[in-house]
Amino acid sequence: MQYQTIRFQVDGAVATLSLDRPEARNALSLQMRAELDDVLPRLKAEAGKGIKALILTGANGHFCAGGDVKAQAARAAGDKGTLMEGRARLREAHPRLIELANLDMPVIVAVDGAAAGAGFSLALTGDFVLASERAFFVQSFGKLGxxxxxxxxxxxxxxxxxxxxxxxxxxxxxxxxHEAMALGIVHSVHKPEDLMAVARRMARKLAQASPAAIALSKNILNQSLHLDNRAVLEMEAMAQTIARDTDFHREAVRRFAAREPALFDWDAPDPAEPPAQGEGMR
Structure with missing residues (x-):
């Protein structure tokens, strides 16, 4: 599929998915939704294999202005269809959102400019949200009733x-x-010109971790708030049994016993781009 409203690039083990509708501040048009639905199966199939981390961002100084209000207005002026048809249009997004929130890899959202309405919602699906100093978030739905x-x-x-x-x-x-960071929505705030470099550095580092351990941990964490303690303990036991049977774990244990450099060490320098002082995950 030739994409018109998104950009999708893979650099080593890191994929970057950029929303790209500059004329509409990356609003979520029907075409953009279809293109997202086209790329998500590839991400799902490649998770932990060729692709081990995803950066989700917006091009041209904006993240996402939310729904395409102009298109909605045009539709409202014409044939709106039945209420059930309107409900069906909204429900078609549900599989997309569940798949994105539960991808078996770290998802880093890099927000510059506006994350409004459904754009704010989209940012929340990431595991980590990095923001530029000029980024802002708004649940703008109420402005439209x-x-x-x-x-x-x-x-x-x-x-x-x-x-x-x-x-x-x-x-x-x-x-x-900065207020979004204080509330726990945003992980860290950076200068606009540094935002993508920090996101790529984080993605490269996380891509060095065990794909199985990341995927299993993420799956349980995403469910933990609506499960009881006994259920989480059972999930932990099953996940740990799987993780112990991976080549990554065996090699990590061998290196530890041999006092060799760790297979994954977050604090080790990034050979591709040494982190600047004060940047990175804290």
Whole structure:
């Protein structure tokens, strides 16, 4: 498929998926949604093999302005269809959102400029959200008399708590990057010119970890908040049994016993690009 509204590149073990509709601040058009649905199966199939980390970002100084309001207005002026047809259009996004949130690899979201409406929701699907100093987040649905969608009503209260989630949804106020970091939405804030370099460095480092350990841990963590303790312990036991039977674990143990350099060491220098002082995951 020849992409018109996204860019997809693979560099070594790191894939970069960029939303690219400059004329609409990367709003989620029907074509963009179809192109996302085309690339996600490749990411899913390659997870832990050729591709071990994903960066999700937006081109041209914006992350995503949310839904395509102009297209929605045009549709409202014409044949809107039935309520059930409208519901079906919204539900077609559900498999996409679940697959993206549960990809068997680290997903790093790099937000520059606006993450509004469904763009805010999309950012929440990542494992880590990095933001530029000029980035902002807004649950803009309320400005149009709408309810948050694209998984915001599930993910947001789990990150910031119920009361703060209600505030952000009810007020539809603009949330600057540093406040978003204080709330736990954003992992770290960087200068706009440094944002992608930091995201790539993080992705390269995480791509060196055990793909199985990352995938298994992520799967359990994503379910842990709605499972009881006994269920999580059982999942831990099964996941650990699988992880112990991987080539990565065997080689890591051999190196430890032989006092050789670790197979994965987050604190070791990045040979591709040594981290600048004060940057990286803390």
């Amino acid at each position: 709408l309810v948050p969608d694209w998984n915001s009503l599930y993910l947001l209260p789990r990150l910031v708590g119920l009361q703060k989630a209600k505030e952000l949804v009810f007020t539809a106020r603009r949330l600057p990057a």
